[in-house]
Amino acid sequence: MKLLKLVPDDTNIKFLKLRVPFFVLSLVLIVGSWTAVAINGLNFGVDFAGGQEVRMTFTKQAEAPIPSLRELVGGLGYGEPVVQEFGAKNQVSIRVALPEGAEDTPGAATAIGDKVIATITKSYPDARKDGNDTVSGKVAGEFRDQAILALLAAMAAVAAYIWVRFEWQFGAGAMFALVHDVSVTIGLFAVTQMEFSLQIVAAILAIIGYSLNDTIVVYDRIRENMKKYRKMEMFDLLDLSVNETLSRTVMTSLTLFIALIPLLFFGPESLFGMVAAITVGLFIGTYSSIYMAGALLIWMGVTTNSFVPTETAVDRQEKLARGEG
Amino acid sequence: MLDFPLWKRLSLWAITLAASLLALPSLFNVAGLDWPSALPDPQVNLGLDLAGGSHLLLEAKAGDVRAQRLEAMEENVRQLMRNANPRIRIGDVSTAGGELSFILENAADIDRARGLIEPAMQGSTTVREWELKVVDGQRIVLTQTEAGINQAIDESMNGAIDVVRRRIDELGTREPTIIRQGSTRIVVQVPGLQDPAGLKKLLGQTAQLEFKLVDLDALPSDVQAGVARAGSQIFPYADGQSGAIAVKRLGGIRGDNLTGAQAGRDPQNNQSVVTITFDAQGGAKFAKLTTENVGKPFAIILDKQVLSAPNINEPIIGGRAQISGNFTPESANNLAIALKSGALPVPLTVVEERTVGPDLGADSIRKGLLAMGIGSLAVIALMVASYGRFGVYATVALVFNVLMLLGLMALGGFTLSLPGIAGFVITIGAAVDANVLINERIREERKRGRRVIAAVETGYTEASRAIWDANITNVISGVALFAFGSGPVKGFAVVLVIGIITSVFTGVTLTRMFVAGWLRKARPNDINI
Numbered sequence: 001m002k003l004l005k006l007v008p009d010d011t012n013i014k015f016l017k018l019r020v021p022f023f024v025l026s027l028v029l030i031v032g033s034w035t036a037v038a039i040n041g042l043n044f045g046v047d048f049a050g051g052q053e054v055r056m057t058f059t060k061q062a063e064a065p066i067p068s069l070r071e072l073v074g075g076l077g078y079g080e081p082v083v084q085e086f087g088a089k090n091q092v093s094i095r096v097a098l099p100e101g102a103e104d105t106p107g108a109a110t111a112i113g114d115k116v117i118a119t120i121t122k123s124y125p126d127a128r129k130d131g132n133d134t135v136s137g138k139v140a141g142e143f144r145d146q147a148i149l150a151l152l153a154a155m156a157a158v159a160a161y162i163w164v165r166f167e168w169q170f171g172a173g174a175m176f177a178l179v180h181d182v183s184v185t186i187g188l189f190a191v192t193q194m195e196f197s198l199q200i201v202a203a204i205l206a207i208i209g210y211s212l213n214d215t216i217v218v219y220d221r222i223r224e225n226m227k228k229y230r231k232m233e234m235f236d237l238l239d240l241s242v243n244e245t246l247s248r249t250v251m252t253s254l255t256l257f258i259a260l261i262p263l264l265f266f267g268p269e270s271l272f273g274m275v276a277a278i279t280v281g282l283f284i285g286t287y288s289s290i291y292m293a294g295a296l297l298i299w300m301g302v303t304t305n306s307f308v309p310t311e312t313a314v315d316r317q318e319k320l321a322r323g324e325g
Numbered sequence: 326m327l328d329f330p331l332w333k334r335l336s337l338w339a340i341t342l343a344a345s346l347l348a349l350p351s352l353f354n355v356a357g358l359d360w361p362s363a364l365p366d367p368q369v370n371l372g373l374d375l376a377g378g379s380h381l382l383l384e385a386k387a388g389d390v391r392a393q394r395l396e397a398m399e400e401n402v403r404q405l406m407r408n409a410n411p412r413i414r415i416g417d418v419s420t421a422g423g424e425l426s427f428i429l430e431n432a433a434d435i436d437r438a439r440g441l442i443e444p445a446m447q448g449s450t451t452v453r454e455w456e457l458k459v460v461d462g463q464r465i466v467l468t469q470t471e472a473g474i475n476q477a478i479d480e481s482m483n484g485a486i487d488v489v490r491r492r493i494d495e496l497g498t499r500e501p502t503i504i505r506q507g508s509t510r511i512v513v514q515v516p517g518l519q520d521p522a523g524l525k526k527l528l529g530q531t532a533q534l535e536f537k538l539v540d541l542d543a544l545p546s547d548v549q550a551g552v553a554r555a556g557s558q559i560f561p562y563a564d565g566q567s568g569a570i571a572v573k574r575l576g577g578i579r580g581d582n583l584t585g586a587q588a589g590r591d592p593q594n595n596q597s598v599v600t601i602t603f604d605a606q607g608g609a610k611f612a613k614l615t616t617e618n619v620g621k622p623f624a625i626i627l628d629k630q631v632l633s634a635p636n637i638n639e640p641i642i643g644g645r646a647q648i649s650g651n652f653t654p655e656s657a658n659n660l661a662i663a664l665k666s667g668a669l670p671v672p673l674t675v676v677e678e679r680t681v682g683p684d685l686g687a688d689s690i691r692k693g694l695l696a697m698g699i700g701s702l703a704v705i706a707l708m709v710a711s712y713g714r715f716g717v718y719a720t721v722a723l724v725f726n727v728l729m730l731l732g733l734m735a736l737g738g739f740t741l742s743l744p745g746i747a748g749f750v751i752t753i754g755a756a757v758d759a760n761v762l763i764n765e766r767i768r769e770e771r772k773r774g775r776r777v778i779a780a781v782e783t784g785y786t787e788a789s790r791a792i793w794d795a796n797i798t799n800v801i802s803g804v805a806l807f808a809f810g811s812g813p814v815k816g817f818a819v820v821l822v823i824g825i826i827t828s829v830f831t832g833v834t835l836t837r838m839f840v841a842g843w844l845r846k847a848r849p850n851d852i853n854i
Contacts, residue, residue: 001829003710003713003853004707006708006711022670031389045837055685058840065830067746085334093831101513114525128684129519129520129680129682130681130682131685132678132679132680132681133680134677136675136676136677136679139382139677144812147809149809150805150806150809151805153805154806161772161794161801162798199813202744202814202817202818203747205805205806206802206817206821207802209543209799209800209821210751210801210802212795213755213758213795213799216794217762217791217795220791221791222391245765248765250769251711251761252755252758254757255708255754256708256755259700259704259750259753260750260751260754261700261703262696262703264776265694265696266692266695266699267696268688268743268746270743271372271687271689271693271743271744271747274747278751306638
């Protein structure tokens with residue numbers, strides 16, 4: 001049986017030739033992502049913005065009466081509600097923001113939630129409540145703080161681990177790759193204005209773990225090759241390492257990718273944003289593993305001799321004893 | 326590396342099969358089959374986002390606890406000074422700024438006062454709850470220590486949890502989860518509860534019942550303006566129409582010592598009322614209050630709102646009292662439940678509420694399983710097409726991985742949440758990573774001309790390093806996830822972390838055993854990889 005080989009044997013792609021344009025591209029992506037966040041902002045869901053979100057199904061109608069709902073809920077005096085289709089045509093999610101100053105009145109959010117649901121079910125008795133999330137301003141603020149803290153802590157911990165297992169340059173390279181992957185994923189949410197919720201932060205935290213898997217495989221091979229080919233030019237060594245591991249980089253990303261795609265299209269609607277974030281993060285992570293992981297090492301002055309242990313007095317004596325000195 | 330003696334093979338199989346078998350009850354459940362009741366039945370709990378139900382996060386204000394303690398201390402001190410022999414006269418009592426301060430009219434009493442107060446400053450434990458300072462030789466200032474406040478909050482919250490549990494049990498709801506979160510919060514999860522409005526109303530009621538004497542000397546215009554005289558307090562009527570009433574701040578009693586509360590109707594006017602029964606201690610206090618104040622009105626105050634202010638016509642010594650106050654039958658019933666289950670030691674507010682309907686959850690499970698099935702097939706197809714026999718080994722390992730993951734979750738009583746389904750899919754996609762790394766390495770070593778056994782051996786040893794490092798970073802992010810997340814996100818983290826552990830076991834150890842067994846039996850000169 002002839003086995004499938006997605007990446008041909010003995011590739012010799014000069015990845016590092018393109019390191020400058022790709023590095024510039026990455027910088028542009030990072031800066032662009034944060035610019036998008038600054039301009040568009042993130043479309044925070046109730047988790048982070050506070051307020052309340054109701055999901056309803058109109059059991060006796062083919063299509064949810066979205067304009068009428070907008071008017072109905074808008075008339076309650078809590079500002080313009082966000083009413084959108086969710087899953088099927090007769091399902092909607094309705095989001096109402098917290099009024100000004102509600103941060104200090106903990107019960108305000110749930111009171112609004114109850115009122116919205118009561119108003120809708122009064123006008124549409126066939127409306128079935130599928131779910132209801134109400135988050136007070138205080139709790140939402142805590143979620144925001146926790147999210148930022150968790151992201152920074154996870155990135156720092158992962159980079160520190162790489163530093164301990166390899167060298168500081170590798171840790172710094174991994175950190176850059178992480179900043180890159182996380183920024184671009186967040187940027188995607190700023191551009192598309194998909195809802196940014198707790199689940200999305202969970203997805204990004206997962207990306208922090210998984211996007212580095214490829215980077216680690218490449219780094220591991222670089223380290224191995226540095227011991228093996230002491231005379232080789234650093235450029236060639238990096239290219240060799242990336243090429244040697246190319247097949248497994250592609251395969252490991254691909255297996256996760258094909259597992260995620262059905263979940264994206266056939267899975268529960270409420271997981272779409274989360275799975276989309278992981279899929280994109282995975283993609284970006286593979287790119288940064290191939291292009292950024294090695295190139296950064298060169299810029300940080302790593303040479304083939306960087307990590308050769310310096311000769312100690314004992315080594316010297318042993319050499320002399322063998323008659324090599 | 327490829328040496329697997331019998332005992333090792335047996336124990337590996339034992340672990341694998343035992344963990345996988347634990348998954349069976351959960352699988353039966355998902356498939357709608359009955360698991361034989363004679364067998365042990367570990368189940369994966371479904372999170373509220375999959376099973377449907379309500380999640381409420383309740384919060385107490387630490388400031389309320391402080392204020393309560395301060396007031397209790399004031400009453401205590403006044404009583405101690407009054408009962409001292411000879412009586413110690415005090416004045417200029419103030420509780421401003423969270424501390425209790427007063428002046429002794431006679432500075433010579435200072436040591437006696439200290440001696441009386443100091444035992445009262447010690448709580449039930451060794452924690453020093455109050456700090457006593459003497460200013461200018463005549464003024465005593467009592468401040469609450471941080472440790473004392475924390476302990477008081479702790480006690481209040483533990484008490485509140487009991488009360489919340491009793492109230493939910495009164496509703497007859499099934500298997501609620503009630504846990505403390507942080508220092509001032511309680512999480513309440515009630516599976517299957519679709520409309521938490523009633524529950525919220527019940528939990529939102531502190532049910533702090535007080536009987537206080539009406540301050541008849543207060544000027545109506547002052548009461549109207551909300552200005553209380555020294556020693557009195559102004560409370561609004563609960564109906565929101567009758568205005569407010571001034572009551573004497575101290576000397577009342579609290580309705581804590583109840584043995585029962587019953588909603589009913591007053592036969593005279595057919596209004597809804599609540600009849601309460603005091604225990605012996607409460608009954609005695611109530612009898613004393615009513616005996617000493619016959620002819621005077623007293624206010625029945627519930628959660629800082631006046632229900633009614635009847636005249637005490639005669640001493641009430643039977644330990645039973647009837648409370649009226651514009652109740653509907655429903656609100657009377659709610660109050661009866663709340664009073665029976667005891668007052669919340671501290672008011673609670675709902676700061677987060679999440680409700681999921683059962684249809685949405687069932688739909689999510691169905692769609693999640695479908696997606697998981699398609700994804701698994703795609704991964705298996707890719708692995709077998711790419712690595713042949715070695716891909717088949719990886720597939721067998723993958724199946725055991727999923728079973729073991731489910732089994733261990735059932736064993737640990739973990740909860741499967743909606744994001745947890747995504748965690749399962751990620752685990753399926755990432756579990757074969759180890760096999761990819763190993764198989765690619767074996768392929769490479771063969772190409773370099775190593776013999777089969779040596780290539781396989783090198784493949785496993787050399788790939789292990791990167792597999793190890795990669796999984797450690799995954800665990801790090803998993804731990805961050807667990808620390809960060811609330812319910813559903815924690816469920817995601819649990820699946821990821823357990824999945825990492827089982828996938829290293831199945832992907833590396835199990836497949837190595839499979840490969841070793843085959844190599845020993847077939848002794849191939851070449852392998853197709």
